[in-house]
Amino acid sequence: MFIDYYAILGLTEFATQDDVRIAFKKQALKWHPDRNLNIDTTQNMQEINEAYLILKDTEARGRYDNEYKKFKYNISIYNQEFKQDKNNVYSENSYVYNVEDEILKKWMDNARIQAVDLAKQMVDDLKGMVKVGAKAATKELGNQIGYQIIFGLLVIMILLLSKACS
Numbered sequence: 693m694f695i696d697y698y699a700i701l702g703l704t705e706f707a708t709q710d711d712v713r714i715a716f717k718k719q720a721l722k723w724h725p726d727r728n729l730n731i732d733t734t735q736n737m738q739e740i741n742e743a744y745l746i747l748k749d750t751e752a753r754g755r756y757d758n759e760y761k762k763f764k765y766n767i768s769i770y771n772q773e774f775k776q777d778k779n780n781v782y783s784e785n786s787y788v789y790n791v792e793d794e795i796l797k798k799w800m801d802n803a804r805i806q807a808v809d810l811a812k813q814m815v816d817d818l819k820g821m822v823k824v825g826a827k828a829a830t831k832e833l834g835n836q837i838g839y840q841i842i843f844g845l846l847v848i849m850i851l852l853l854s855k856a857c858s
Contacts, residue, residue, distance in 0.1 A: 700740060700743040707747075716740065716748075723740060725818055742807035745806055745807065755796040759796060763789045766789055
């Protein structure tokens with residue numbers, strides 16, 4: 693099944709490699725789990741990574757662009773057929789275009805697998821950072837409590853000594 697990587701990154705097919713890189717960073721920041729604490733952004737991040745993996749590679753992008761043109765052409769034909777048939781309700785997601793380029797299909801499948809792995813790694817890294825941060829915070833809290841107890845005991849001893857000397 694064909695995926696519109698340009699739409700995922702918010703680009704047109706005429707975007708430069710710099711545009712692709714910038715759009716990837718923008719979308720990755722927008723959908724990063726750190727910025728969306730109450731939302732599961734795994735699917736979005738997988739799609740963004742998958743799109744970037746294909747569009748950043750010039751050979752893969754060239755093959756993708758060929759399929760993209762076919763996809764857009766077939767969508768326009770599909771839209772015309774729906775306009776003629778008043779009984780059908782058009783849904784943008786109802787059109788399925790299968791990639792004809794077998795090499796591109798394999799690359800897209802590999803990009804999808806890599807994107808899933810990247811998203812899982814990102815979530816695992818985030819969990820690890822939270823765990824390390826919590827452990828460090830707990831240790832520091834213990835140190836601060838210890839310092840406060842020692843400081844309190846010193847103040848009490850000074851007060852007791854000052855009363856004893858008076």
